[in-house]
Amino acid sequence: MKILVIDDSIFMQKLVESSLEKNFPEVIIITADNGEDGFNLYQIEKPNYIVTDLLMPGMDGIELVHKIRDFDKEVKIIVITADIQKTVRDEIERLQVSAFINKPFNEEKVIQLIKTIRSGN
Amino acid sequence: MFSPIQKDVLIELLNIHIGQAASVLSEMLNQRVILTIPEIELITSDNLNILEFVQLGFSIGQKIISSIKFESKFEGMAYLVFPIEKAKSLVEICLEKVTTEKLDDSSITLTDLDFDVLKELCNIVFNSLIGEFGNLLNLKIRYSVPDINILCISTNKNYSLPPEINILILHTKFLLINNEIAATILVTLSTNSIYLLINKINELLGDLL
Numbered sequence: 001m002k003i004l005v006i007d008d009s010i011f012m013q014k015l016v017e018s019s020l021e022k023n024f025p026e027v028i029i030i031t032a033d034n035g036e037d038g039f040n041l042y043q044i045e046k047p048n049y050i051v052t053d054l055l056m057p058g059m060d061g062i063e064l065v066h067k068i069r070d071f072d073k074e075v076k077i078i079v080i081t082a083d084i085q086k087t088v089r090d091e092i093e094r095l096q097v098s099a100f101i102n103k104p105f106n107e108e109k110v111i112q113l114i115k116t117i118r119s120g121n
Numbered sequence: 122m123f124s125p126i127q128k129d130v131l132i133e134l135l136n137i138h139i140g141q142a143a144s145v146l147s148e149m150l151n152q153r154v155i156l157t158i159p160e161i162e163l164i165t166s167d168n169l170n171i172l173e174f175v176q177l178g179f180s181i182g183q184k185i186i187s188s189i190k191f192e193s194k195f196e197g198m199a200y201l202v203f204p205i206e207k208a209k210s211l212v213e214i215c216l217e218k219v220t221t222e223k224l225d226d227s228s229i230t231l232t233d234l235d236f237d238v239l240k241e242l243c244n245i246v247f248n249s250l251i252g253e254f255g256n257l258l259n260l261k262i263r264y265s266v267p268d269i270n271i272l273c274i275s276t277n278k279n280y281s282l283p284p285e286i287n288i289l290i291l292h293t294k295f296l297l298i299n300n301e302i303a304a305t306i307l308v309t310l311s312t313n314s315i316y317l318l319i320n321k322i323n324e325l326l327g328d329l330l
Contacts, residue, residue: 008266011215011237055244057266082241082248087261103245104149 002028003117004047006038006064007080008056012105016051016080019110024117035059039067047075049098049117054081054088062091069095078116080105122287122315123163123322130322132161134257139293139306142249149242150214152298159293159306165286183229186272187243190265191251195258195317197286197310199251201243205229205271207302212238214297231271240269250306258321287315 001024005016013031020027030045032038035052036059042050050068054061065077079092082103089100099116101109123131136158143156183205190198212235231239244267255262291306310318 009237009241011234011241055264055266082245083264084248084252085255085261087255087259091261103241103248104145106148106151108148 001026001049001117002030002045002047003049003051004030004032004038004041004045005051006032006035006056006061007053008033009053012053012080012103015105016113019105019113020051020117023114035061035064038064042068042075043071049076049078051078051080051113054079054083054092062088065092065095065097078113080109080113122165123319126326127319127322128163130325131163131318134253134322135159135161135289135291138250138253139291141253142246143295145245145249146242146295149245150211150297151217152214155296157294157296159291162288162290164288164290181274184272184274185239185269187240187247187267187269189244189247189251189267191262192264193255193260193262195254195260195262195310195314197308197314199247199309200307201246201304202272202307203302203304205231207300208239209235210300211242211302215242236269240267243267243269246306250308254318258317286310287312 003020005013005020007013007016010033013033017029017031020029030041030047032041034056038050038052039059041047052061052064059067061079061081065079068075068077073096077095077097078099078101079097080101080103081088083089084102092100099112101112103109139156139159143154147154184202185205185208186200186202188198188200206229208231209229212231215238247264247267251262251264287310289308289310291308293304293306295302295304
């Protein structure tokens with residue numbers, strides 16, 4: 001399984017990476033710290049899952065998810081964000097994401113991420 | 122700009138938002154966070170020197186200052202300011218490190234990772250605070266990527282704010298198990314944003330007005 005993690009915070013990248021590696025020992029993780037690099041890596045690496053933040057410099061996560069969905073209705077996308085606005089959640093969920101998880105990325109949210117991936121959602 | 126009852130409602134709303142910020146901080150730091158009820162001031166700047174608020178929270182010394190710009194019909198900037206020695210403690214809690222070293226202002230050095238963690242923490246607090254205004258006003262607020270810096274407050278400097286803006290100042294304390302962190306949150310709002318808030322508050326007050 002290949003998972004692309006996109007977040008401009010190295011701390012967040014490491015947190016997500018660590019939780020994925022603990023639960024999926026065979027996983028291959030690729031990272032990017034902005035939407036544009038994330039989109040390029042998505043095209044090259046064809047990951048099974050994309051785990052992305054929303055607020056990033058340059059191309060933000062909302063634009064990224066829209067752009068990916070223009071190409072690919074099937075790839076599984078999980079959003080992890082500090083944005084608590086209902087309008088944002090509604091917009092993202094309309095793009096058929098697998099999960100919308102609010103930061104901070106604590107134990108409960110790790111479980112939510114892992115369950116989402118395990119369910120193949 | 123706000124009548125006494127409108128200010129009451131605004132303070133109540135801010136209390137709720139700050140409470141939610143404490144809740145997310147608690148999740149991030151994995152410990153109970155108690156928040157003191159913030160002292161709230163609403164002022165209109167007119168080349169105001171921020172050192173006038175020294176005794177209320179902006180004490181002399183090095184601070185961490187994080188800021189975020191938000192836009193839509195509700196627009197402005199939010200700043201979170203707290204002492205640099207507390208910053209290191211917060212990072213260590215987030216990274217689950219333990220230190221018994223007592224740190225003072227002069228011995229603090231923050232690494233890139235420290236700033237990254239602090240930026241993430243401040244971003245979460247900002248989203249809790251400002252995002253709730255978006256939910257309240259049923260607007261989608263767009264944010265800039267937050268900024269984080271060290272600010273050195275000294276008696277020699279004059280920290281003027283741009284004129285003709287409205288400022289909410291919240292002085293609050295986050296109480297952790299072994300730590301008390303005095304933080305100041307400033308939110309600057311455009312006049313249109315203030316009117317949006319006033320209209321919403323009037324709607325909430327309904328027949329009470």
